[in-house]
Amino acid sequence: MAAPLIHPNWDKAPDGITDGFSLEMTAKDEASLRDAAPLIPADTPIAVTFLPGEDVAARVAATVAVRQLGFEPMPHFSARRITSEDDFEGYLKAVVEQAGVERCFIVAGDPPEPVGPYFDTSALIATGAFERAGIKAIGIGGHPEGHPNMTEAECWAVLETKVAEIERRGMAPLIVTQFGFDPDAFLAWLKELRSRGIDAPVRIGVPGPAGIKRLLAFAARCGVGASTSVLKKYGISVTNLLGTAGPDKLVDAFAKGLGPEHGKVRLHFYPFGGLTKTLEWIHGYNKKHGIGQGA
Numbered sequence: 001m002a003a004p005l006i007h008p009n010w011d012k013a014p015d016g017i018t019d020g021f022s023l024e025m026t027a028k029d030e031a032s033l034r035d036a037a038p039l040i041p042a043d044t045p046i047a048v049t050f051l052p053g054e055d056v057a058a059r060v061a062a063t064v065a066v067r068q069l070g071f072e073p074m075p076h077f078s079a080r081r082i083t084s085e086d087d088f089e090g091y092l093k094a095v096v097e098q099a100g101v102e103r104c105f106i107v108a109g110d111p112p113e114p115v116g117p118y119f120d121t122s123a124l125i126a127t128g129a130f131e132r133a134g135i136k137a138i139g140i141g142g143h144p145e146g147h148p149n150m151t152e153a154e155c156w157a158v159l160e161t162k163v164a165e166i167e168r169r170g171m172a173p174l175i176v177t178q179f180g181f182d183p184d185a186f187l188a189w190l191k192e193l194r195s196r197g198i199d200a201p202v203r204i205g206v207p208g209p210a211g212i213k214r215l216l217a218f219a220a221r222c223g224v225g226a227s228t229s230v231l232k233k234y235g236i237s238v239t240n241l242l243g244t245a246g247p248d249k250l251v252d253a254f255a256k257g258l259g260p261e262h263g264k265v266r267l268h269f270y271p272f273g274g275l276t277k278t279l280e281w282i283h284g285y286n287k288k289h290g291i292g293q294g295a
Contacts, residue, residue, distance in 0.1 A: 016291030017255035020266045027058040039279040050078040067099040078109035079118040105139035142177040144189035179205035183253035190262040203268035208278030209246035
């Protein structure tokens with residue numbers, strides 16, 4: 001019942017592993033999004049991140065552009081970066097009124113201490129602002145490889161609490177995971193998620209093709225496992241860090257390993273190497289594997 005609130009395609013069996021993917025962009029990527037739009041299927045969910053130093057107006061403009069181009073905007077709200085209640089509710093009001101936003105994604109944010117009244121995502125949910133604004137779905141983070149500031153038990157407890165609270169408030173929870181390189185860690189996490197009775201749809205974080213050094217820098221920053229054996233499985237050799245790497249082996253492993261026991265799952269791409277490069281990779285992968293050819 002909750003799934004159609006997130007996206008109508010959730011009730012349709014995917015044509016292939018990349019069918020129904022979502023993307024992430026920053027406010028600075030608006031021009032790139034317009035250039036890459038022909039490569040993006042209609043209604044694709046696109047998350048607009050909430051980064052430090054960005055102008056709020058630029059963030060709103062990027063969200064509006066997503067809607068105008070025929071895609072589904074999902075703006076981020078970074079709890080510890082929000083300076084005040086007016087800041088929070090003003091941004092929410094702007095994206096709802098100007099971009100028809102019905103889905104939001106909430107993160108705690110990097111700062112150890114908040115700059116305003118919201119310490120974490122639970123504080124944002126507790127305001128009631130999202131349901132008052134007509135938001136239908138709330139995206140929250142999942143951490144298959146753990147969280148740098150929480151134990152595994154704490155991660156599960158927080159996730160379960162947020163899913164229940166979002167549902168209690170009449171909205172649909174969507175879990176979007178951190179990116180990673182190890183498919184086995186994601187598949188095991190998904191099975192554990194379902195065994196705990198959480199049936200919310202999940203978007204698995206996949207890094208788009210990018211320079212190897214750039215990928216490893218993001219991994220270190222986000223606490224993503226990057227051992228030699230895991231990187232080899234992904235297709236990266238630690239003896240050659242000068243090239244680029246795509247997620248071919250990772251996505252192949254998801255295509256082979258995902259089953260009914262993992263519930264409703266789609267992919268969410270982090271375009272570390274740029275929107276166009278990621279979308280061209282998806283297009284090439286689809287062509288190679290015959291995905292979407294009969295649509």
